[in-house]
Amino acid sequence: MAREPEATVGGVAVDTRHWIGGERVDSAETFADVSPIDGRVLAEIARGTGTEAAAAVAAAKTAFPAWAATPPAERARLLHAIADGVEQRLEELALVETHDNGALLRSHRRGVMPRVAHNFRFFADWLLGLAHEDFETRGHRNHVSWDPAGPSVLITPWNAPLMLATWKIAPALAAGNSVVLKPAEWSPLTASLLADIAAEAGLPAGVFNVVQGYGTEIGDALTSHPDVRRISFTGSVPTAKRIAASAAANLTPLSLELGGKSPLLVFADADLDLAVQLAVEQYDNAGQVCLAGTRLLVEDSVAAEFTRRFVDKAAALKQGDPRDEATDIGPNIHARQLDKIDGFVRRALDSGARAVIGGHRQDGLYYAPTLLTDVAQDSEIVQEEVFGPVLTLQTFVTEDEAVALANDTRFGLAATLATGDPERAERVTAKLVAGTVWVNCFFVRDLKAPFGGSRQSGVGREGGTWSFDFYCDVKNTVTAPKGWLSHG
């Protein structure tokens, strides 16, 4: 008997099948998608394998030439139509995402989903303004153009599913590429809704495809496929290494947005209330934020006062159901993730760390916001990404020491500093290894800006023209002036 392909999540109907070549496609097997809020099975999702991967790439390959030849203004119009669809279904998207990944409904409503729509609008508009000034070489004109690269595989994580996916989908489509999206298995639902929205907006069949499944089962077939021209991945470092190895078969260009262990430096000259505010914000999304400044590095002379104010502020955070408007911290995504978080904390405590606050699980999938001190620079808790509401605090005496501690991990995604001295900010920023540095602020991100990580936090940058550089084959055409004799 055929299964019921639709699930109802937060009152919203979601198709649980793949979206390939403009049609819903089922798989023989399914996997359970569980809500982190209460452990309820939300949906049985079609569990893709190499067969569905091959079908999706084939659909993307078929659709590519016509989409690549579609005038930029028409591509931009369709992207704006998708943004309209996102805005029309904003409440539904917000509800489904919250049930699926447990992040705050209020953030999805007011921040994340409007940003999803903006992703489409921004790259649609950027496409139309994309230009490089022509330049001359001995009378010859150099003209730079951005040619669509081809079918692109986009693989995304669960911590901000639709926001991160559309950050890739929008520029890939704007550039004229066709897309195969593989959302994370712990939060696949809004990708399916986006497929409906794109179809309703009039995007031609096969230009956007969604395949679902476990990365370990479907990933290789996507990333080693010879017809795939770009792979953009956001996720963990170990997975990135597997993908890079798989993509090596065809030397497929990769963009990798990976993990971090970012520092938040607090100097004695900082506005301490602001510094504390910035530090407490690192618990957002239950600490499941790649950019989070999880290593608090505080100048020794203000460390006691900073800690006192931090503890007061953190104590006021309300942990609970992410659908409740008053909640500040929701659950973590999955029992496995919670075990991982608790394992990090247990090992840190066993090796001499002290929990200033937290340090333990709560009921369900909730973890108490945690601050650990007495941690060694070379310890696991300082060096490895926890991806949960766990911060460490270390102190420093000199600026050089602060910079040395900040840079001493294998990551380089972001850094935040709190200081009242603009000259210090400039000095320190110049020495930090990070794709993004925030001075007296956090999480301010403009799509015009380059985004990405250094060291093992990533390869490449996306945003604005950087995205088009990645999703296109950039071409330089050199034209001789009239009457030019090439041997002259």
Ligand code: NAD
């Ligand atoms: P993950 O690496 O486990 O999974 C990410 C995606 O990769 C999922 O869709 C998964 O199914 C897929 N995948 C797994 N194995 C694969 C394989 N062999 N081939 C192809 N695809 C495969 O990461 P996660 O746990 O979902 O996400 C958390 C990580 O993502 C953290 O490290 C976090 O820092 C990082 N992250 C980075 C950014 C950034 O922009 N730098 C943003 C968000 C999250």
